[in-house]
Amino acid sequence: MTSLPPHDPLVTLWQTAPKPDTQHLLQNLQRLNRLHQRLNRVVFAIMFGFSLLLIFEEATGRVTTHGTLSVIWILGLVLGVAWRRRARCNRSDALTLDTVSLLKFMIARAKSDLFVARCLYAGVPCGAVAGFFMVKLAGIRVSPSVIAVHGPLHLIQTGAAVATLIAMMVTGAILARSRRLQVQELSEKLRLIEADL
C-alpha cells in the first residue's frame, strides 16, 4: 500500500492556490437555510394553532362533534408528518446527485413548498367555505342555549377563528411569493445549464 510522502512538493504546490472568497457562497447558503427553516416553523405553528383551536371549539361545545373532528385532524397531522419523514429518509443521497439532478430536486422541493403556501392562502378560505356548507348540510350547529349562556365567549371564538384564517392567508401569500421567486431562479439556472449541455 502506498503511504503518503510527508512533504510531497506537488501537494505543497497544489495547496498554495489562493483561498476562495467564501462570503458570497455563505450568504447564499444561509439565505436558503433561513427560508427553509422559516417555512418549517410557520407551518408547524399554524398546524399547532389550528389543532388547539379545534380542540377548544369542541371542548366548549360550540361544535357538537364530540371530539371526532379533532381526532381526525390530529390523526391526519401525525400521518402527514410520518409520511414526510419517510420521504426524506428515502430520498436519494446527495452523494449520488449531480448538478442537474440536484437542481431538479431543489426545484421539486421549492414547488412542494409553493403548493403548501398556496394551500394556506387559497385553500384555507375555500376550505372554510366548504366546511361551513358541510356543517350546514350535516346539521351540526351550536345550540341556542350555548350561545345564550356563553355570548362573549362565542364572540371571542369567532374572532379568533377569523383572525387565524386571515393569518394563514397572509402567511401563505408571503411564503408563496418567496417560493415562486426561488422556483423561477432555480428553473432559470437549470435552463442555462441544460442549454449549455
Next chain:
Amino acid sequence: MVELEEIVEVHAAMVRRIATAYERHPDRVDDLVQDVWIAVWQALPRLNHPATLKSYIARITQNICVTHVRRALVRQAQPLSDSLPDPAPAPDEATSHAMRLARLIEAVRSLPENLKAVASLYLEDMPVNDIAIALGISASNASVRLHRAKSAIMLSFGDPS
C-alpha cells in the same frame, strides 16, 4: 454538530481546488462550488462520523464534478483562456510560482477522469485509504492510479522519472 459556516471556512479551499481541476471557466467553477456546498448542506444531517467529514465532502465534490464533466463532454464550448498566467519566462519568484501552480492545475485537468479523481484527492493530502473509500475503489487500485497520475503529472513538468 459543527456549523456549516465553520465547515465552509475549513474546506472551501479544497472544494474550490478540486472543482478547478475539472472546470476551467471561473464562473462555472463558482457554480460548481455552490452546487457542492448545497449538496453538503443537505447531506450534513446524515453524516454519522464527523471525523470523516473531509472525505465525505471530497466525495461529494468528486461526484458532482465528475458528473458535470460527463455532461459537459457533449458541450461544444470553445477552449477558454482562463485566469491562469501565460507560461512565459518568469521575471521573479512569485510569477515563477504562479506558473508552476498553473502548470500543475493544467496537468491535473488533462489527466483521464479516473486518474484525475485520485490525483485531486491525493493533492488534498488525503491518505490512499481515504481516497479509496471516497471513490469506492480498493486501496491497491487507488495506489496504482495514483502512481500513474503522478507519472503523468511529472511528465508534464518535464521530469520523466
